[in-house]
Amino acid sequence: MTPKNTRFAGGSFTPLENTLLAILCSGTDTASSIARSQLTEATWGGYEHDSCDCFLISVTPAANAQGIMHDGGPFSFAEVSNGETTLGLLELWVVNERPHSVNYMPFGDDHVELPSPEDYTITLIENE
Numbered sequence: 001m002t003p004k005n006t007r008f009a010g011g012s013f014t015p016l017e018n019t020l021l022a023i024l025c026s027g028t029d030t031a032s033s034i035a036r037s038q039l040t041e042a043t044w045g046g047y048e049h050d051s052c053d054c055f056l057i058s059v060t061p062a063a064n065a066q067g068i069m070h071d072g073g074p075f076s077f078a079e080v081s082n083g084e085t086t087l088g089l090l091e092l093w094v095v096n097e098r099p100h101s102v103n104y105m106p107f108g109d110d111h112v113e114l115p116s117p118e119d120y121t122i123t124l125i126e127n128e
Contacts (some may be wrong), residue, residue, distance in 0.1 A: 009058065016116055017044065017055060020102060023117070024076045024092035027122050031074065034068050035092070035099055042064075045062040047081040049099050053114040067097025077125040080104070080115045090115070090122065 013021065025035045038059050045056030068075065077096040080087045088106035092099060104114055115122060 005102055007044065009056075010043050013042075013044050013055075016114060017102070018115060020078075020090060020114060020122070021057075021092070021099075023078050023124055024062050024090060024102065027076060027097075027126060031068050031070060035075070035094075038065060038098055040067070042099060045101075048103065052104070053100065054103045057099045057100045068094050068099075070094045070097070072096070075099070079121075079123045079125055080106075081121045081123070083121055087115070087120065091124075101110075 021039055025032050025039060039057075040056050041062070042059045045058035048054040048056050053056065059126045072095050073093060074091045076092045080090060088104060091105060093101045093103065102114075119122040
C-alpha cells in the first residue's frame, strides 16, 4: 500500500492511478469521452478510506465544461482477474456530473491494494 503520510490532496495521480483511470474511462460512449476530458483538469483528492488505496478525485472543470449525465454512483466498472478467476471490480464513481472516486471491491478477499495491470488482467465492462 502507498505510504499515506507522503501525499497531499491536490497533487498528481500516481502512474498506477492514471492507468486505472484510463481503463475506467476507455469506453466509446459520450459520457466516457466527457470523463476523459474532465480528468485532464483533475487532481488526487486524498484517500477515500483510511484502510485502503481507494482514492478521491478532485475536478474543477472550466466554466463551459460539459457534465457527465449520470445519476451519481458507480459510472464505470472494470473486472479484475488473474486470467481465469474474477477477483473483484474496480469502480469509477461520479457525483454532481464529475468523477468522484475510484474504489476496488474484491470478491471474498479483504486485501485493499489497488490492482495493477502488471499483476492482473483489468478489463472495462462496457455499458450496454
